[in-house]
Amino acid sequence: MLDYILIQAANGLVIGVMFALIATGLTIIFSILKIVNFAHGEIYMMGGYFGYYVITLLGVPPFPAVLVAMAITFLFSIGLERGLLTPLYSPRIERKADYGILITFGLSVFLRNIAIILFGPFPLRPPSFIEGSLAVFGGLMISYDRLVAAGGGLLLLVALIWFLNRTVWGQALNAVSQSRESASIVGINSERMYMLAFGVGGALAGGAGALIAPIYSLSPSMGLVPDTQAFVIVILGGLGSVSGTIIAALLLGISQNLFIALLPDPSRGPSYANAFGLFIMMLVLLFRPTGIFGRHAVAMD
Amino acid sequence: MRAPDLALVAVLALLAAAFPFLVNAYWLHVMIIAMMFAIMAASWSLLAGHAGQFSFGHMGFVSVGGYTAGLLAHFLGLPLPLGMLAGVLAAALVGCIIGWTCLRMSGPYLAIFTMAFSEVLRITIVTEVEVTGGAGGMSVPQLFHARTDLPYYYLILALLVVSVGGMMLVVASRWGLFFRAIRENEQAAAAAGVKVTRFRILAFAIASSLAGLAGTFYAPYIGILTPDIGSQDQMGLVVAMAIVGGMESLPGAVAGAISVEFLIQALRSYGQWRLVLFGALLLFTMRFARNGLLAPAWLRLRSLAAPRAAALAKEAVR
């Protein structure tokens, strides 16, 4: 039993790192563009497929393929941002919050359905990063793919924190997230920052998709669960806070898997695992309508 | 109502009454489904378009209505009409509760909260197989023992007319005025003496009870109820219908629902592409025609016919 709990905790950590990648992307997009991207899970899904085709069609080895998939997702996200989100920056458009909600919600439906046509409805599984499993204490086995996903995800998170804190681009993003007006006064081109934020946010989700593909396989609807779980995380961690988001993601990943392990009825565990996070989020929203660390309600008009 | 409008209503009524005799059984079925979606789309546009509460949990209330009716019939043997009534009441009650819990939320927070509600409900239905039949669904007895869909057609037509007519009356009344005032500026509405709490919950209760109504019709008509009706894809379909029609126009939402449903069925030989189409239609409408396609087109058409009435009409719909 203890072994089972340990393995679930380890799995939870892997999932937590993936959640962290997806949710930090969501949070970066929110803090710069002031919208909640309801299509974020679908961008994660696209990233997974990009990785798959980079490997199978172009013959790129799995490790660099993750980076290529991220680059493609970055460009893909910027394309979406240019095509659909520019009205958010126009002073003439009213009710930007509503527009942001509906256009990204519509995008999620669109991407899910077009993925069925482009990639087929059946699950696809790219080759493993490294075949086999690692034996840890006692009879515990953790597949190398999970270790790679967790390690790669942590590397990306470290790179992200470095990018946000140590580079000019990251600091410009930070400035825009604090105040668009002041940022534009000191000469930061905020339109370019919107592109960058949406691209980086998308690339992080895409990276998660490519890293997780060998473990769970790819399917057009794979984005649905991470999408809602990412909302849970950003609500728990506070929309706009990167460190809060990472902590909340790890906590959610681990507690969700422990929930599965400890629920007396094992047949219901995996099914209710997703409801578990959602339920906690609903409770949090009930008492803190803008999340635990959230500063204000979202107001843009 | 002006004379041309009355004439239009009369023509539509005649057309609706005669419709089953003009088409084959397949298109009758499509029309029944379309009218059921029209109730969902119109009630969503009341809540989102008029009252400004962007709920993505609307299909959750459809499930509440459908499963209440289905479970009562299944376990207690309650006659379906009573079960349907119970379903509507249950949806209204849950709507009040959800409306009350998200009183302090707005914008994306409310959207996420309501989406979470409908997902938790859907997951519960999928998991509790012994009670609900799980993802495979539960069978629901038929409402009519007729060989054609004719009774269902007239029933849903009546439900559509009553619910959309009722909502149009609400929108035209002071309640509708208060809904819009709260949508525009909650603080100012309170300062103007509008009981914000009461009317926010009221909007939720009306919209969800009608969503529940559509669910209670859906269950016995299809004969099998699955948790899929509460999925986010179905939610996307309803949002697309309302937005294509023009989100702040109830007849627009009805027209949107019927045209999108017919379009999807007419294109069924294209398989999956038709579902991409409605996603694209939703994106296109939001991006380039935020007031919808049908309601503004209708106004344009009328302004060609009667240029003087047009200015007034534009003012009324906005």
Place this chain on the structure above:
Amino acid sequence: MMNGTPPLIEAIGLAKHFGGIFAVDHLDFEVHAGELVGLIGPNGSGKTTTINLLTGHLRIDGGGVRVRGQPVAGLPASGFAGLGVGRTFQITQLFSRMSVLENMLVPGLARPHAHKTHVTREARRHLEFLGLAALESLAAKNLSGGQQKLLELGRALMLNPALLFLDEPFAGVNPYLRDEIIRFVQTLHEEGRTFVIVDHDLDAIQRLVHRLVVMSRGKKIADGPLASVRENQDVIKAYSGT
């Protein structure tokens, strides 16, 4: 004035803190029917917070509020409106996509037993008074800034309020409109309405009010007839920032 009838509105030890700082620090303050009071003070002295507390827009942290002698603890903003306490906002708050007339109808129809034809007639009368009658079918967002300010005043009038809080009615207003607003307030005061006006335009305030209340750092530092407050050393100190 003090002949036994309770004050129209009364704050007793009213307190509100944000974080650890008292924005309103145990304030005692009352307004009697028929008064025209100016509420002034440096930026951040708690004037707007006071209005928000006295109209139900903020939750009270300490003390109490009475309207006509009745305690109104926990009453929501709509309840204050129902008791005839109206207000305008520092930044104009309108129903922007609704027409001018509809903006006026909202408070009118929110009153109990309101009749639509009667309310509409009343709304048109107020619009006439404010010079907005010709604009009644325009969307509120299409009005000029000054017209929006007047519409907000008109909307508050539709509550048929005994007491009106005006939060910075003269901010960002051109001299012509400023005179207009002064004239409107004077007329409405003569009709028997009570006013509390917050503004930084001391010149306009002095032309209007009979009594001046001065706040500084959440506390009331002076309260009395115009002339005596002007001489008050504390007030001069608070304004000179020493």
